[in-house]
Amino acid sequence: MTSKQEFIEKLRNSRLRPTKQRINICEVLFNRYKTFHFTINDLFNLIKDKTGEKVSLATVYNTVHAFHKKGYLKEIPINSNQTYFDTNVTDHHHFFDVKEEKLIDLKNEDVGPIEIQKSIPGKKIKSVEVLVKLED
Amino acid sequence: MTSKQEFIEKLRNSRLRPTKQRINICEVLFNRYKTFHFTINDLFNLIKDKTGEKVSLATVYNTVHAFHKKGYLKEIPINSNQTYFDTNVTDHHHFFDVKEEKLIDLKNEDVGPIEIQKSIPGKKIKSVEVLVKLED
DNA sequence: TTCGTTGTTTATAATTATTCTAAAGAAGAT
DNA sequence: ATCTTCTTTAGAATAATTATAAACAACGAA
Numbered sequence: 001m002t003s004k005q006e007f008i009e010k011l012r013n014s015r016l017r018p019t020k021q022r023i024n025i026c027e028v029l030f031n032r033y034k035t036f037h038f039t040i041n042d043l044f045n046l047i048k049d050k051t052g053e054k055v056s057l058a059t060v061y062n063t064v065h066a067f068h069k070k071g072y073l074k075e076i077p078i079n080s081n082q083t084y085f086d087t088n089v090t091d092h093h094h095f096f097d098v099k100e101e102k103l104i105d106l107k108n109e110d111v112g113p114i115e116i117q118k119s120i121p122g123k124k125i126k127s128v129e130v131l132v133k134l135e136d
Numbered sequence: 137m138t139s140k141q142e143f144i145e146k147l148r149n150s151r152l153r154p155t156k157q158r159i160n161i162c163e164v165l166f167n168r169y170k171t172f173h174f175t176i177n178d179l180f181n182l183i184k185d186k187t188g189e190k191v192s193l194a195t196v197y198n199t200v201h202a203f204h205k206k207g208y209l210k211e212i213p214i215n216s217n218q219t220y221f222d223t224n225v226t227d228h229h230h231f232f233d234v235k236e237e238k239l240i241d242l243k244n245e246d247v248g249p250i251e252i253q254k255s256i257p258g259k260k261i262k263s264v265e266v267l268v269k270l271e272d
Numbered sequence: 273t274t275c276g277t278t279g280t281t282t283a284t285a286a287t288t289a290t291t292c293t294a295a296a297g298a299a300g301a302t
Numbered sequence: 303a304t305c306t307t308c309t310t311t312a313g314a315a316t317a318a319t320t321a322t323a324a325a326c327a328a329c330g331a332a
Contacts, residue, residue: 016308016309017298017299017300017307017308017309018299019298019299019308019309019310020298021309021310022309039289040289040290041289055310055311056310056311056312057290057311057312058291058292058310058311058312058313059309059310059311061289061290061291062309062310075215076215077213077214077215077267078213078215079211079212079213079214079219081288081289081318081319082288082289082290083215083289083290095254095256095259097256097259098262104256106252106254107254109253110252110253110254111250111251111252111253112250112251112253114247114248114250114266115247115248116242116246116247116268117245117246117247117248118231118242118243118246120231120233120240120270122272123231123233123270123271123272124270124271124272125268125269125270126234126269126270126271127267127268127269128266128267128268128269129266129267129268129269130250130264130265130266130267131213131264131265131266131267132252132261132263132264132265133261133262133263133264133265134256134259134260134261134262135259135260135261135262136258136259136260152279152280153278153279153280153327153328153329154328155279155280155281155327155328156327157280157281158280175318176318176319177318191281191282192281192282192283193282193283193319194281194282194283194284194320194321195280195281195282197318197319197320198280198281217289217290217317217318218317218318219318219319
């Protein structure tokens with residue numbers, strides 16, 4: 001459980017003004033025990049449900065992008081009509097249940113080390129992500 | 137080099153009527169030595185350039201989806217505003233050059249075996265794909 | 273070959289996620 | 303307080319994709 005005050009500090013430290021909207025979004029995103037996978041739309045609806053206050057869709061987009069840029073959210077590479085984000089920004093992988101359209105975390109240990117044996121001159125590796133699609 | 141006749145047969149065998157448009161699309165997609173990564177828009181423009189004949193955008197969508205369903209194309213899981221497809225439907229992985237927005241193949245041997253140590257009851261693994269993002 | 277059926281193409285409209293815009297409002301600094 | 307800068311917001315704009323429905327083309331049977 002993170003207090004509102006801690007979110008305010010975190011925002012200030014990131015040079016993001018601690019507005020009511022951003023704090024609400026923090027509560028929804030980061031006051032959780034488990035990692036959270038979501039789309040902008042999921043989040044938009046959850047904010048209303050969980051905080052009772054409405055935040056405009058544009059602000060949800062703005063804030064998610066700001067948090068992503070600051071490294072507080074991770075974008076999950078998956079083909080879907082909507083973009084998925086993850087509150088778990090550590091290096092890890094995913095199952096994607098194609099039927100249910102649901103993401104499940106895979107710990108790094110669940111996948112084991114991945115050795116990339118090829119390199120491209122002038123480029124370095126930024127991330128290595130595994131997506132395991134599941135079917136029935 | 138695959139002949140037009142071979143494409144016609146392949147289409148018939150898949151219970152897809154061999155129309156002029158589909159044959160043109162086959163020529164652009166499959167008459168290649170190297171694997172081909174593309175977006176619908178790439179393909180739409182290439183058809184005009186390479187065959188001199190125009191195919192409507194709707195048909196490009198229809199055909200790509202039909203080919204994907206038949207397993208002749210693979211969708212590459214990547215977050216982009218456009219969906220990427222691959223003519224290489226074998227099990228393999230990708231580099232994605234974030235700056236240039238370009239995909240590069242990674243052979244299975246370049247990545248090595250990936251052991252998924254976790255399982256979800258009632259679900260089986262459909263595919264395992266690695267995306268390696270590259271930066272400068 | 274002709275005809276009826278069914279599948280396909282097409283222009284265009286509709287949908288949907290996302291981004292842009294510009295004005296009003298709130299936070300921070302002086 | 304006041305001024306500046308950042309943020310929020312509704313709504314418009316954009317862009318990829320999907321749906322629609324009419325014209326057309328391929329197929330199979332007679």
